[in-house]
Amino acid sequence: MDKPFRILIAKPGLDGHDRGAKVIVRALRDAGFEVIYTGIRQTPEMIATAAMQEDVDAVGLSLLSGAHLTLFPEICRHLKKKGLKTVLVFGGGIIPDEDAAALRKAGIDRVFGPGTPLQTIVDYLKEKLPVAR
């Protein structure tokens, strides 16, 4: 990696459980990414503004509350509104497989369920991001 890719990890909505997000932040840092973490309880607009000001290559959304079908598409809408049309958006958390198709349609490139090895996520980003840049 020449210049490190920048990733925003965000936790939207009313969900205070961010152990998983912190594990991802740490894994990505150790894999050579520059990672910005928003902290918990963020609105879609806050997340989109942070992604715009930080000029990130990807946004990772973590949600365990079950509100992903509402919040994830809303975040994608805000990102587009800010002009971030090509930023890679991925998600993770307690998300049933049957919701993945709807999320993909809304602009979430990939959803990682519980138990995903960290290396899978690192490999995914290392493969996807150079193409996008």
Added chain:
Amino acid sequence: MRVSNDPKDLIKRVRRGDHAAASRALSLVVDENAAGEPLARDFFKSAGTVQKVGVCGPPGAGKSTLTGRLIGHYRSLKRKVGVLAVDPSSSISGGAFLGDRLRIMEHATDPGVFIRSLASRGMIGGLTHTIFGAIHVLEALGCDKIIVETVGTGQDEVDIASVVDTVLYVTTPAMGDEIQAMKAGAMEVGDVFVVNKADLAGKDKAVGDLKGALALGHGAGQAVKAWESPVVATAALSGEGVAQLAKLVDEHWTHLKKSGEGRKRLKRQHATELQFWVHRHVVKNALGRVTDKDLDDMVTRKTDPATLGRKLLQS
């Protein structure tokens, strides 16, 4: 791509106050992209127009939270604020966890606030080599105040004093006695000293120790300076003392403009910026040409650092 990289278009949009364009310009400048150079040349014209405030001090002193409070104060006065927050890069992976923004999220959607997290990318001393370029983007963007928050550092990282106009040195009660405050290094470059977490026990003693140590110079026959660095106590979580701190920061800016010290500092900043530029383009470039064979040749004594060094600088 996200936003167009066309320099003319970016310059126009940044100067119009477009945050998305500023964000893109920042990336080009800090990534040392070739497209960033025409931008940097243009933005430099705005250098030195507004006050740059540096926030430094040990890790966990409350620099980010205090920065958030200062933003709130400036926003109540309708001033536009730009923030550059530097956190360390890993020397092992090259990655970084940029965690300052998290403490400032209450201003996340305010269109009068622009916050950018930067990784130190190998620079020791609490900053990053492209910090000046980043500052000039925010100057061109039309920010009224620019806050540079450094990596939480130790005792002798004083680079910040050659980058900003006003240095806030943030410490907390229980960071040590007056002997700590007497040491050279970071203690010498503070324009305003802040004892944060003033709600903790020991605030008065910490303020007293700092004031005592700063006044020792007088006893030693040092002339009274035109600006004597004041000490202020704040509790960033509750906001206590922040208005007073902001007032001192403004007073220092007035002092700089009136005394000629401001021009002296601007010259020093430009000298440092030039130094960083040369370091990036000459030193890094030369070291980038060192091959594994060169290192082997030193091990087998076929060459030595001085001979190799001269060769690198000449080629």
